[in-house]
Amino acid sequence: DAKTTQPNSMESNEEEPVHLPCNHSTISGTDYIHWYRQLPSQGPEYVIHGLTSNVNNRMASLAIAEDRKSSTLILHRATLRDAAVYYCILRDPYSGNTGKLIFGQGTTLQVKP
């Protein structure tokens, strides 16, 4: 299974942009890159996903490197409510192992007022 690597923790100031990196050097051509975030004592929630092109939604932007070996989740203006653990995972909808979704330890984002 393709794996992802993320920094253990990052800090940001409120109202500033945050760039959360994810390395996935063994990504296959059909793997989608998904991001989820988890607040304390809650289940993770979906943030964004993409395949090759950069993606934007109301929560965040996803920038995907041209070789697809890395990606960056961008929060344009961090708020205190964005403090969470952010997970980057790969999903291959065409693989026989499509069900085995592996989460790493994620990046703990701290937002300072």
Place this chain on the structure above:
Amino acid sequence: DGGITQSPKYLFRKEGQNVTLSCEQNLNHDAMYWYRQDPGQGLRLIYYSQIVNDFQKGDIAEGYSVSREKKESFPLTVTSAQKNPTAFYLCASTAGRTNEKLFFGSGTQLSVL
């Protein structure tokens, strides 16, 4: 509203006892998952099911059992063989083999008396 429901929110287990965690979804999703999360750690996959009456072991299946008799239900039993069951348990579902996002329940905190 469609969603995924886990119950109970808190559960206590006596030594040698089996306990069952409930997970129900009304999203008409084919695939369902159970993850375990220890304090300060990421999610580890216990079992997953891509279709009714079929399921596969994840990375830490020992001491756990599941069933998938109905599409909307995927209960997890923590058996007495699981010697360190204290953890936060998360259930998730997705539409399956297409590129769909994961939906998570709010989790069950299991503790040993």
